[in-house]
Amino acid sequence: QVQLVQSGAEVKKPGASVKVSCKASGYTFTSYDINWVRQATGQGLEWMGWMNPNSGNTGYAQKFQGRVTMTRNTSISTAYMELSSLRSEDTAVYYCARSLAAAGSMDVWGKGTTVTVSS
Amino acid sequence: SYELTQPLSVSVALGQTARITCGGNNIGSKNVHWYQQKPGQAPVLVIYRDSNRPSGIPERFSGSNSGNTATLTISRAQAGDEADYYCQVWDSSTACEVFGTGTKVTVL
Numbered sequence: 670q671v672q673l674v675q676s677g678a679e680v681k682k683p684g685a686s687v688k689v690s691c692k693a694s695g696y697t698f699t700s701y702d703i704n705w706v707r708q709a710t711g712q713g714l715e716w717m718g719w720m721n722p723n724s725g726n727t728g729y730a731q732k733f734q735g736r737v738t739m740t741r742n743t744s745i746s747t748a749y750m751e752l753s754s755l756r757s758e759d760t761a762v763y764y765c766a767r768s769l770a771a772a773g774s775m776d777v778w779g780k781g782t783t784v785t786v787s788s
Numbered sequence: 789s790y791e792l793t794q795p796l797s798v799s800v801a802l803g804q805t806a807r808i809t810c811g812g813n814n815i816g817s818k819n820v821h822w823y824q825q826k827p828g829q830a831p832v833l834v835i836y837r838d839s840n841r842p843s844g845i846p847e848r849f850s851g852s853n854s855g856n857t858a859t860l861t862i863s864r865a866q867a868g869d870e871a872d873y874y875c876q877v878w879d880s881s882t883a884c885e886v887f888g889t890g891t892k893v894t895v896l
Contacts, residue, residue, distance in 0.1 A: 714823075714831065731882070780829075
């Protein structure tokens with residue numbers, strides 16, 4: 670079945686970086702964009718950006734420009750999201766979700782990766 | 789930047805109809821998608837492009853979009869419909885996806 674499997678929980682210190690992976694299976698990885706969405710405890714959904722696994726093209730929310738990098742390894746159908754210069758406010762659950770294209774709906778979601786930033 | 793406003797909470801009696809609104813400037817010109825999120829779980833797409841249901845989503849879920857308001861309607865509400873609901877659009881002016889503020893639905 671179609672699924673996105675994310676890497677496990679991370680605990681990082683302020684100023685460090687974190688890299689979360691999202692492995693796709695059950696469909697052609699390069700046919701769908703991958704979005705990253707985060708959610709702090711008790712808060713709403715916050716879109717971080719998207720990546721086209723075929724071209725490698727990316728688009729990031731202005732809030733994260735300069736701090737986020739989205740990449741992929743097509744040989745293992747895996748997308749990555751790296752967030753640098755972590756601060757406590759980055760503590761959240763990070764989701765990957767596929768969409769058919771920009772402006773498309775996100776029809777399959779990973780289960781989420783909890784990232785905790787704490788000294 | 790484009791903003792989507794949702795009511796913080798909506799309550800509905802068991803078996804009745806709940807309507808969740810999503811307000812945005814000229815949202816009727818955009819494609820609106822709706823997600824259901826239960827505690828501790830990832831969001832699930834329940835309506836795409838204003839009024840289309842993905843396979844597996846009950847017919848009780850429907851959507852509409854016109855003017856400055858999109859609406860998700862849950863008919864014959866069940867206890868299992870209790871969740872947070874989010875609307876989402878693509879803002880072409882900033883090339884960004886935008887989520888609404890979220891609405892907590894309680895079934896009484």
